[in-house]
Amino acid sequence: MLPFFAEEFGNAASRTHAFGWRADEAVERARAQVAALVGADPREVVFTSGATEANNLALLGSARALRRARGEKVVRVVASRTEHRAVLDPLAALEREGFRAVLLPVDGEGRVDPDALRAALAEPALLVSVMHANNEIGTVQPIGPLASLAHEAGAAFHCDAAQSAGALEVAALGADFVSLSAHKLYGPKGIGALIVRRRAPHARLEPILHGGGHERGLRSGTLPVALCVGFGRAAELTRELRDGDAVRHARLRDRLWARLSAELPELALNGPPPGPERLPGNLNVSFLGAEGEALLAALPELALSTGSACTSAKREPSHVLRALGAGELRALSALRFGIGRGNTDAEIERAADLVVAATRKLRALSPVWDEVRRA
Amino acid sequence: MSAYPPEVLRHFRDPVGAGRLAPDAAGVASAEARDPEGGQRVRLHVRLGADGRLDDVRFQAFGCPVTIAVASAAVERLRGRARAAALALEPAELAGALGLDPEQARLAELPVRALRAALAYLAPPP
Numbered sequence: 001m002l003p004f005f006a007e008e009f010g011n012a013a014s015r016t017h018a019f020g021w022r023a024d025e026a027v028e029r030a031r032a033q034v035a036a037l038v039g040a041d042p043r044e045v046v047f048t049s050g051a052t053e054a055n056n057l058a059l060l061g062s063a064r065a066l067r068r069a070r071g072e073k074v075v076r077v078v079a080s081r082t083e084h085r086a087v088l089d090p091l092a093a094l095e096r097e098g099f100r101a102v103l104l105p106v107d108g109e110g111r112v113d114p115d116a117l118r119a120a121l122a123e124p125a126l127l128v129s130v131m132h133a134n135n136e137i138g139t140v141q142p143i144g145p146l147a148s149l150a151h152e153a154g155a156a157f158h159c160d161a162a163q164s165a166g167a168l169e170v171a172a173l174g175a176d177f178v179s180l181s182a183h184k185l186y187g188p189k190g191i192g193a194l195i196v197r198r199r200a201p202h203a204r205l206e207p208i209l210h211g212g213g214h215e216r217g218l219r220s221g222t223l224p225v226a227l228c229v230g231f232g233r234a235a236e237l238t239r240e241l242r243d244g245d246a247v248r249h250a251r252l253r254d255r256l257w258a259r260l261s262a263e264l265p266e267l268a269l270n271g272p273p274p275g276p277e278r279l280p281g282n283l284n285v286s287f288l289g290a291e292g293e294a295l296l297a298a299l300p301e302l303a304l305s306t307g308s309a310c311t312s313a314k315r316e317p318s319h320v321l322r323a324l325g326a327g328e329l330r331a332l333s334a335l336r337f338g339i340g341r342g343n344t345d346a347e348i349e350r351a352a353d354l355v356v357a358a359t360r361k362l363r364a365l366s367p368v369w370d371e372v373r374r375a
Numbered sequence: 376m377s378a379y380p381p382e383v384l385r386h387f388r389d390p391v392g393a394g395r396l397a398p399d400a401a402g403v404a405s406a407e408a409r410d411p412e413g414g415q416r417v418r419l420h421v422r423l424g425a426d427g428r429l430d431d432v433r434f435q436a437f438g439c440p441v442t443i444a445v446a447s448a449a450v451e452r453l454r455g456r457a458r459a460a461a462l463a464l465e466p467a468e469l470a471g472a473l474g475l476d477p478e479q480a481r482l483a484e485l486p487v488r489a490l491r492a493a494l495a496y497l498a499p500p501p
Contacts, residue, residue, distance in 0.1 A: 291415075293439035297379065297387060317414070332414050365393040365443070367407060367418040367435040 001188065001233060004226035012223050013214060023225045030232025034193055037185075037235040038161075038178065039169035046194045046215045047228055051162035052086040054179035054194035057208055057219065058158040059090040059129060062177065063099055065204035066126040066156060076125040078102045078155070080112045080141075081323040082134055087160055088319075091129075099126075106323050109272040110139035117146055121153035128157050132173065133164035136320040136336055137271030138282030140164065147174035156203040162192070163279060166238040167246070170195055176203035182227070186341060187234030191227035194218075245341060249281035250274065252339045252348045257283055259352035264359055266372050268330055270321055281339035286321075286330045287355075289369030290362035295335050298358035302351055305336045329368055379440050380474035382448075387440040392450035394433045396420040406492030408485045415442040417485035419449070421461075421493045428457050434486065441479045445469050449486035461490060 004026060012027040014020025028042070035042040048054045063077050077094055079087055081103045091101040102125070104116045112130055121128075128150040133140045147157040151174075159175035161168055162184055170178050178195040182188055196205055196218065211220040238245075254274050261267055268286040272278045287295060292306035306318070317331030326334075335355075339348070363369040379387070396403045400422065407418040415438030424430035432453045434446035448469050453461050466483035469475075475483060 289437070291438050291442075294387070294443060297384075297440040328414050365390065365435050366437045367416055368437040370435070 001226050001230035004229050008225070010225070012225055012228075013212070027223055027225055027228045030228040030235075033232035033235045034180065035195075037239050038165060038180070038195060039171055040178075040195050041198060043216075044170075044195050044198055046196055046218045047223055047231075048192050048194055048219055049190055050183075050192040051160065051179045051181035052192075054181075054192050055084075055086045055129075055158075055160055056090045057194050057205070058177040058179060059087065059127070060094065060208050061205045061218075062156050062158065062203060063094050063126050064097075065206040067099070069204050070124075070126065074124045074126050075099045076102055076123060077127045077129070078104060078117065078120050078125050078150075079129040080104045080106055080131065082106050082110055082137075082139075082320045083129065083131055084135055084160060084162070086162075087129055087131070104130075106139075108324055109277070110134050110137050110320070110324055111141055111272075111277075112146060114145050114149060117149050121149060121155065125150075125153065125155045128155050130157075130159060131163070132159050132161040132168060132178075133279050134271070134320060135163050136318060137284045137324070138163075138279035139271050140167075140277050140279060143173045143175060147176075151202050154202060156200070165235075166242040167279075170197065176200040177205070182231035182234055185231075185234040185238045188227045188230040191224060191231045193231070241341070246280045249339045249341075249343075252343055252345065253281055253283050253337070255345070256337060256339070256348050256352055257285070259349070260285060260355060263352070263356045268326075270324065270326065270330075270334055283337040283339070285335055285337070286326070286333045287335060287359045287363075288330065288333050289366045289372045290333055290359045291366070291368075292332055292334050294362050295333075295355070295358055298362065299354055301354060305338075306334060333368075379444075382473045383440055383444040383475070386444035386447035386451075386473070390434075390443055390447035392433045392447065392454070393435070394420075395435060396422055396431060396433050402497065404493045404496035406489050406496070408488035408492065410438070410442075410482060410485060413438070413482075415439065415482060415485065417442060417446045417449075417489050419446070419486055419489040419493050421453075421490065421497070423458065423494075423497050428455055429453050429461055430455070438482070441473075441475065441482050442485065444473055445475075445483045446486045448473055449490065453490065458494065462494065464490065 010019030010023035012023040031045045032042045150157040157175045158177040160179045162181040165180045181192040266288045270284040321331040402423045405420040418435040420433040422431040436443045436446040469483040470480035
C-alpha cells in the first residue's frame, strides 16, 4: 500500500500513460481481492470512502431510483431498529425527501422476526435494509430468509456487513447491495465498498456523487489508489486468517466472559449467547449498578466503548440495547468489548482484572447497586 | 486526551466521602436526586450534630465521572458547615470549581438538590 502514496503516484483513471496503467492495475487487483473475500464478481465492487458512504449510496441511491421506477407512488423503506447510525441517519434524510422509514422490532437477542418483516411488506416497499452482524451486541442475523421475503414483495435488499465482511458469501446472503469497510478488516481507514449485485431484478441504483463517472458511473471521484491497495491486501489476509481468527477471538471472548461472570454477580449479557449466532470477538455486558461511562473512565488502559459514545451530561442509552427491551439502568451500565487480531491471553486476563476491580469500586458507591442487591 | 477536566478526574479517582451513613442513627438523613434526562443519580447522607453542624456527609452516585465528581466535591465543601451555610451551597460553585462545561454543569444541581431534601428531614434547631 505505502508505495502508492508517493513513488507510484499515477491516477487509476488516467488511460494515456504508464503511471496511470500501473495505478489502474493495482486498483483492479484490489477489486478482485475484495470480491474474492465475499464471493462477488470484481465488477460488482464499487469503492467508496467507507461503509458509511456505501450505506448512503445503497439507501439514498436505490430508494430514489426505485421510487422513480415505480411511478413515485411507493415511498416506504424498511429497516431494523438496531441498524448502525450510518443506516438510520440516511433513512432520516430520506424521510425529509418524502420517503417513509418503517423500523422493525427485534427479539431479546437482536434478531429481526421474519413475520414482522412479512407484515411490514404487506404494504408496498422499495427497499429493505438489515445488517448482517450488529456492531454493539454481535448478533449475526440470518439474512437469506429476509432477503427472500423482500424480493417476493418486489423490494430490493441492502445489507450492512461492515462488521462481518470476513464471514459472508454474497450469494448466500441474497442481498442486492452489501456494504463493506476496510478498517474492520485491519485495512486502512477511509475506504470501503458497496457490492452491487449484477443479477438483481428488484434493484435499481443511481449515484449520490456526481462528477466524472468513475466506478461505472456509480461513484464519481478519483480513487485513492493506496487505500484501495490496502483494502485489497486486508481482504486477502482476512481470507487467509479468518478461520483461525474466529476460533481464537471466540476463545478469548469466552475466557473474558467466564472470568467476569465468575467474579462479579449480577451481570447481564446483551445479545445472543456466545456461539455461531454471535460475532466471535464481541462481548457486551451490563454491569448492573455500575454506570458505563464511569467504567470506561476507570479503565483508561482498555480501549472500550459503551455503545453510545457520549461525554456530555445528556446520556442517551444505546438505541440497540433499548430495542432489545433493556431498561434504562441495564442500558446505562453496558460496556462493549471487541477482541481482535492483536489481543493476547495475557491482555484478556489483565482486562478481566481491571474490569472486576473497577466494577467493584463503582458498585461500592452506587445507590443503584443497593437496589439491585435488594431486588 | 481525557474528555474530563482535571478536577473531575481527581475526584473521580479519589472521591471524598463515598459511602453511606446508618439510616437510623440520631441526626442522620439521606435523600436522592435524579437527573430526568440522563438517568444520573446522587444520594447524600448527612449527620447533623448537636451543635447544628454537618459533622458527617457521605455520598452515593450512579453516573458518569462528572456525576461522581460533583457529589465528592459537594461532600468536601459541606463537612463541618453549619446548616445555613450548607444550604447556601450553589450548583454554580461546584461547576466552577470542577471546570464543568455548560452542559455538564447541570449535574452539579444533583448534590445540592439531594442535600436540601435530606436536610428537610431533619428539624431545624429551635
